[in-house]
Amino acid sequence: IDIKSLRSDTNGVVTLDPGYKNTGSCESAITFLDGEKGILRYRGYSIEELAEKARFLEVCYLLIFGELPTEEQLEKFHNDIKAQSHVDEDVKKILDGFPKSAHPMGVLSSLTSALVAFNPSSVNVDSEEDMYKAIVKILAKFPVLTAWTYRKRLGLPLDYGDDSLRYVDNFVKMMFKKPSGEYTSKPTVVDALNKLLILHADHEQNCSTSTVRIVGSSHAGLFVSISAGIAALWGPLHGGANQAVIEMLEAIKEDGGDTKKFMAKAKDKEDPFRLMGFGHRVYKNFDPRAKIIKKAADDVLEDLGIEDPVLDIAKALEKEALEDPYFVERKLYPNVDFYSGIIYRALGIPVEMFTPMFALGRLPGWIAQWREMRLQKEPIGRPRQIYVGANLRSFVPIEKR
Numbered sequence: 001i002d003i004k005s006l007r008s009d010t011n012g013v014v015t016l017d018p019g020y021k022n023t024g025s026c027e028s029a030i031t032f033l034d035g036e037k038g039i040l041r042y043r044g045y046s047i048e049e050l051a052e053k054a055r056f057l058e059v060c061y062l063l064i065f066g067e068l069p070t071e072e073q074l075e076k077f078h079n080d081i082k083a084q085s086h087v088d089e090d091v092k093k094i095l096d097g098f099p100k101s102a103h104p105m106g107v108l109s110s111l112t113s114a115l116v117a118f119n120p121s122s123v124n125v126d127s128e129e130d131m132y133k134a135i136v137k138i139l140a141k142f143p144v145l146t147a148w149t150y151r152k153r154l155g156l157p158l159d160y161g162d163d164s165l166r167y168v169d170n171f172v173k174m175m176f177k178k179p180s181g182e183y184t185s186k187p188t189v190v191d192a193l194n195k196l197l198i199l200h201a202d203h204e205q206n207c208s209t210s211t212v213r214i215v216g217s218s219h220a221g222l223f224v225s226i227s228a229g230i231a232a233l234w235g236p237l238h239g240g241a242n243q244a245v246i247e248m249l250e251a252i253k254e255d256g257g258d259t260k261k262f263m264a265k266a267k268d269k270e271d272p273f274r275l276m277g278f279g280h281r282v283y284k285n286f287d288p289r290a291k292i293i294k295k296a297a298d299d300v301l302e303d304l305g306i307e308d309p310v311l312d313i314a315k316a317l318e319k320e321a322l323e324d325p326y327f328v329e330r331k332l333y334p335n336v337d338f339y340s341g342i343i344y345r346a347l348g349i350p351v352e353m354f355t356p357m358f359a360l361g362r363l364p365g366w367i368a369q370w371r372e373m374r375l376q377k378e379p380i381g382r383p384r385q386i387y388v389g390a391n392l393r394s395f396v397p398i399e400k401r
């Protein structure tokens with residue numbers, strides 16, 4: 001390699017770091033994470049305390065604007081969101097065009113992009129006021145799109161929420177309202193979802209968030225940046241793991257429940273199988289979110305009087321992994337997605353909707369990171385490369401190849 005080719009025009013040296021394992025892409029004041037000690041804080045507040053005491057919309061406000069809101073600030077924020085909850089009727093036609101078998105993450109990513117066509121003023125955000133308008137719009141419309149995507153799969157009528165309710169209560173009602181309009185609120189369901197959404201709300205520069213920041217850095221609008229984040233989250237190595245975990249646990253159950261057999265598969269380097277829900281790029285001790293979710297899974301199943309045999313399989317796998325040298329040496333612990341699917345299932349949410357639930361939770365984090373990137377006037381994201389291809393070659397006409 002010609003060393004001169006590694007010099008950037010800012011006179012730095014281009015470093016090669018596949019997967020950005022050691023590269024910081026920005027300065028951020030939103031989320032603090034210590035992977036060795038298993039610490040996660042949003043704007044300085046511990047995730048344990050927020051999951052216990054806060055409401056999801058308060059956490060949205062905290063992440064996006066940096067401070068916990070006062071009663072008045074929260075009320076204004078919620079009112080501004082409610083005023084934007086209408087989704088253009090033509091979006092229903094787009095939704096109708098998707099096959100019933102379409103994965104909801106693909107549908108949601110497309111619908112979120114499509115929102116731009118109906119809200120063109122959301123793209124050019126030259127002031128904080130413009131940003132705020134775009135932010136409340138997406139916070140208002142995304143839960144509607146998520147509920148519609150779910151209801152469309154079940155062939156249920158699509159309608160709007162109930163403005164008298166809190167943000168999460170309203171979302172739960174939009175999801176589960178019967179065609180007759182009948183709906184009974186279940187506090188266990190709302191509380192569990194509130195906690196799960198908070199735990200997923202931000203996680204600094206993960207794959208989907210980095211995607212949102214990099215797409216937004218070209219000054220593409222907020223909605224398409226979020227749409228790209230949804231696509232990134234869909235993958236099984238990222239948010240799609242919550243669906244993959246429950247499918248894996250089901251497969252182990254169907255196979256007779258021999259967890260050791262699947263542990264052996266996960267360790268076999270010839271076998272592409274990985275223990276889904278284990279391992280994390282930054283947590284090398286434990287994922288603090290997984291601890292909270294494991295306890296919540298126990299509580300929710302008990303409250304709802306559900307016995308789920310896959311919970312026992314999950315606990316057995318965790319116990320074996322914690323004692324297994326392969327997992328110990330590589331510091332592979334259960335991550336946020338390991339137990340979340342068990343709760344979603346207990347709440348009556350089908351497996352294909354697990355990753356959309358994650359997306360709804362991560363929405364404020366994506367927004368906060370996009371806003372920070374724009375306010376910091378960050379340059380366009382444009383990584384360099386180390387070229388390892390052919391040297392100059394002469395063109396060969398097709399008949400001579």
Ligand code: ACO
Pocket residue numbers: 019236237238239241266267273274275276277278279280281282330332335336337
């Ligand atoms: N099962 C078996 N082995 C694993 C697993 C696993 N789940 N995860 C990592 N390993 C092994 C790798 O094979 C590798 O072994 P080697 O050193 O012998 O080659 C070593 O542990 C390090 O793994 P990497 O893939 O290099 O770690 P990386 O930081 O790149 O990947 C990731 C992290 C993607 C989360 C990975 O652990 C994984 O695929 N886990 C399963 C999918 C999952 O649960 N994803 C959700 C993550 S949380 C989130 O996104 C919300």
